[in-house]
Amino acid sequence: MTVTxxxxxxxxxxxxxxxxRVISGHPRISAETxxxxxxxxxxxxxxxxxxxxxxxxxxxxxxxxxxxKPAEELLLNFFFYELIRGVLAQLTRAGYDLLxxxxxxxxxxLDTVARLVKGGRIDGLILLYSRSSDPIIQxxxxxxxxxxxxxxxxxxxxxxxxxxxxxxxxxxxxxxxIAQGQKRIGFVSGPARLAMSQDRLSGYKKALEExxxxxxxxxxxxxxxxxxxxxxxxASIMSQPEPPTALVVIDDVVAFGVLKGLSELxxxxxxxxxxxxxxxIALAELTIPPLSSVDVGTYQxxxxxxxxxxxxxxxxxxxxxxxxxxxxxxxxxxxxxEMPV
Amino acid sequence: MTVTxxxxxxxxxxxxxxxxRVISGHPRISAETxxxxxxxxxxxxxxxxxxxxxxxxxxxxxxxxxxxKPAEELLLNFFFYELIRGVLAQLTRAGYDLLxxxxxxxxxxLDTVARLVKGGRIDGLILLYSRSSDPIIQxxxxxxxxxxxxxxxxxxxxxxxxxxxxxxxxxxxxxxxIAQGQKRIGFVSGPARLAMSQDRLSGYKKALEExxxxxxxxxxxxxxxxxxxxxxxxASIMSQPEPPTALVVIDDVVAFGVLKGLSELxxxxxxxxxxxxxxxIALAELTIPPLSSVDVGTYQxxxxxxxxxxxxxxxxxxxxxxxxxxxxxxxxxxxxxEMPV
DNA sequence: ATGAAAGCGCTAACAA
DNA sequence: TTGTTAGCGCTTTCAT
Numbered sequence: 001m002t003v004t005x006x007x008x009x010x011x012x013x014x015x016x017x018x019x020x021r022v023i024s025g026h027p028r029i030s031a032e033t034x035x036x037x038x039x040x041x042x043x044x045x046x047x048x049x050x051x052x053x054x055x056x057x058x059x060x061x062x063x064x065x066x067x068x069k070p071a072e073e074l075l076l077n078f079f080f081y082e083l084i085r086g087v088l089a090q091l092t093r094a095g096y097d098l099l100x101x102x103x104x105x106x107x108x109x110l111d112t113v114a115r116l117v118k119g120g121r122i123d124g125l126i127l128l129y130s131r132s133s134d135p136i137i138q139x140x141x142x143x144x145x146x147x148x149x150x151x152x153x154x155x156x157x158x159x160x161x162x163x164x165x166x167x168x169x170x171x172x173x174x175x176x177x178i179a180q181g182q183k184r185i186g187f188v189s190g191p192a193r194l195a196m197s198q199d200r201l202s203g204y205k206k207a208l209e210e211x212x213x214x215x216x217x218x219x220x221x222x223x224x225x226x227x228x229x230x231x232x233x234x235a236s237i238m239s240q241p242e243p244p245t246a247l248v249v250i251d252d253v254v255a256f257g258v259l260k261g262l263s264e265l266x267x268x269x270x271x272x273x274x275x276x277x278x279x280x281i282a283l284a285e286l287t288i289p290p291l292s293s294v295d296v297g298t299y300q301x302x303x304x305x306x307x308x309x310x311x312x313x314x315x316x317x318x319x320x321x322x323x324x325x326x327x328x329x330x331x332x333x334x335x336x337x338e339m340p341v
Numbered sequence: 342m343t344v345t346x347x348x349x350x351x352x353x354x355x356x357x358x359x360x361x362r363v364i365s366g367h368p369r370i371s372a373e374t375x376x377x378x379x380x381x382x383x384x385x386x387x388x389x390x391x392x393x394x395x396x397x398x399x400x401x402x403x404x405x406x407x408x409x410k411p412a413e414e415l416l417l418n419f420f421f422y423e424l425i426r427g428v429l430a431q432l433t434r435a436g437y438d439l440l441x442x443x444x445x446x447x448x449x450x451l452d453t454v455a456r457l458v459k460g461g462r463i464d465g466l467i468l469l470y471s472r473s474s475d476p477i478i479q480x481x482x483x484x485x486x487x488x489x490x491x492x493x494x495x496x497x498x499x500x501x502x503x504x505x506x507x508x509x510x511x512x513x514x515x516x517x518x519i520a521q522g523q524k525r526i527g528f529v530s531g532p533a534r535l536a537m538s539q540d541r542l543s544g545y546k547k548a549l550e551e552x553x554x555x556x557x558x559x560x561x562x563x564x565x566x567x568x569x570x571x572x573x574x575x576a577s578i579m580s581q582p583e584p585p586t587a588l589v590v591i592d593d594v595v596a597f598g599v600l601k602g603l604s605e606l607x608x609x610x611x612x613x614x615x616x617x618x619x620x621x622i623a624l625a626e627l628t629i630p631p632l633s634s635v636d637v638g639t640y641q642x643x644x645x646x647x648x649x650x651x652x653x654x655x656x657x658x659x660x661x662x663x664x665x666x667x668x669x670x671x672x673x674x675x676x677x678x679e680m681p682v
Numbered sequence: 683a684t685g686a687a688a689g690c691g692c693t694a695a696c697a698a
Numbered sequence: 699t700t701g702t703t704a705g706c707g708c709t710t711t712c713a714t
Binding site for chain 2: 002045047048049050051052054055060062067076077078080081082084085088092097098099100101102103104112114115116118119120121227253256257259260263282283285286287288
Binding site: 014015016017018021028029030033052054055056057058120 | 699700701702703705706707708
């Protein structure tokens with residue numbers, strides 16, 4: 001039924017190993033033979049059996065992306081497509097396939113990874129947004145299998161990872177508000193356990209300090225990457241005696257909730273409250289007013305992570321922590337009308 | 342280095358075949374042996390080599406999802422995550438892995454599919470939104486490999502596929518506007534080559550006919566699944582002598598553009614123009630006004646498509662064309678203030 | 683209930 | 699330059 005290397009060999013009047021050599025582009029094979037074998041392969045519709053190849057070569061030309069478990073995935077919704085596009089683009093270019101796997105809880109996730117790695121099904125993997133004390137990272141290190149993290153590990157400094165400089169990004173965003181003349185600036189954050197939240201918060205603080213602006217715990221609210229989080233945050237943050245007149249918001253989706261909350265409270269944006277957020281998803285420019293947002297280069301995050309894993313597999317020296325540049329896209333939501341950029 | 346079935350066998354004092362039988366749950370194996378072997382496997386940290394298993398069993402427990410080429414993918418951006426979640430949930434439950442592949446053009450796409458299928462790397466696949474005269478579908482049929490389409494094939498009636506009843510969905514959406522007292526209803530469509538566009542357009546027409554309402558070619562605009570498409574459509578559609586007072590819009594993202602366009606033209610929604618769109622993405626409720634939209638059950642589309650492929654592999658009888666129910670979510674954008682639902 | 687042996691399709695020494 | 703041979707780790711008859 002299926003055409004094997006033997007069939008090709010017989011038809012071409014050579015041995016199977018010769019056919020194998022032709023396929024792998026072995027140098028010491030006569031041009032004549034090579035041509036004939038290739039023609040026969042074409043004629044017979046030969047395709048190499050990838051499993052047999054993997055079995056003997058102990059490589060699979062496959063990289064896995066581990067889908068985070070539900071609790072961690074909220075943020076991903078609007079990123080995922082771009083991220084995967086980036087990952088896939090680079091892998092495809094290098095002749096690798098992408099395997100996606102996940103689990104509904106931490107144990108399942110680890111079991112899956114163990115099965116894939118120990119079962120020799122993949123050559124490397126990409127992890128999305130690790131949480132702290134991640135058993136998967138420990139496992140992968142022990143197994144010495146190439147992997148890269150998109151995001152930052154809170155436990156290890158030396159995990160190969162691709163990330164934004166979130167401290168700097170938040171610093172830039174806050175600086176921008178300060179440059180607009182803002183003095184009372186609040187921060188709507190994400191889950192505190194994520195490095196991303198922590199980094200952005202500290203960038204925000206740094207900018208305030210530098211400008212000798214007040215930092216008030218009451219101006220900082222923590223939530224999930226949900227519209228409701230932003231919405232609810234407004235109720236608590238704006239009910240204070242002296243509410244902020246500007247907000248740095250951890251994510252665009254949360255910022256949508258913030259906008260909704262502010263609109264219900266009768267606060268105008270940016271006149272009463274100016275806003276800058278992060279991630280610059282496709283819809284950030286569509287809100288009223290359009291949202292100033294820090295673009296984090298989602299596609300490039302995926303692309304670079306793949307490249308890193310590929311390089312690790314080839315034992316090419318890599319920069320352990322690769323930073324994707326961010327870019328503040330200024331739109332109306334952050335501009336003081338009397339003080340345009 | 343790696344623990345094989347032989348190591349376990351030796352350690353347990355049995356033959357490799359016995360170990361294999363224990364793994365596959367062979368009935369005629371003594372409980373005692375089974376227990377001992379399992380313990381040893383545990384102790385030694387044995388994991389079966391999946392490639393070896395695949396080679397001999399000629400199955401891979403892997404299903405591929407073919408990422409559409411760039412031109413077709415616009416719509417996917419906001420769906421993708423939910424769709425993949427659905428696919429992955431079902432595959433994982435059944436003990437299958439997900440391989441993602443794609444190509445940057447039609448030929449590459451076909452080559453990839455051929456390589457995976459002929460190379461015995463996958464047991465089945467899921468196609469996203471096929472275009473017409475799709476060479477991939479032809480190839481897969483010839484190879485007799487299980488596959489399912491998310492969407493609808495314009496060429497073949499009998500391709501296993503999971504889809505919405507887009508005719509009915511558009512009919513319902515249009516009917517809803519009519520029930521609100523609307524008489525001049527336009528349609529902002531997507532690319533005409535897609536079954537989705539065609540179906541929704543005909544559902545719209547059907548509803549108009551039934552209500553004996555006028556159908557005007559000038560009220561129909563065709564575009565891509567982009568914000569700009571919706572935006573531009575407004576310029577042309579609203580500049581007519583007698584513009585529509587309600588619009589059915591092919592997709593939420595396009596509807597965002599429509600909202601923006603209308604707002605610039607000074608048209609209020611829903612007072613001057615009422616809007617219903619499709620797909621009900623997470624941000625539909627956040628626009629001002631919130632968007633009435635037809636929820637298409639994205640997660641379930643993915644989930645059901647996986648199930649279909651799995652059933653095909655098990656040679657379980659399937660319904661060739663499975664319809665995921667839709668549901669119109671009415672929000673403000675479609676309501677006549679003087680005529681609330 | 684278990685073992686021995688053959689073979690899945692391919693690669694890679696080692697020969698020639 | 700090419701052929702022969704021996705596996706990669708597993709499943710599966712066929713014996714016992």
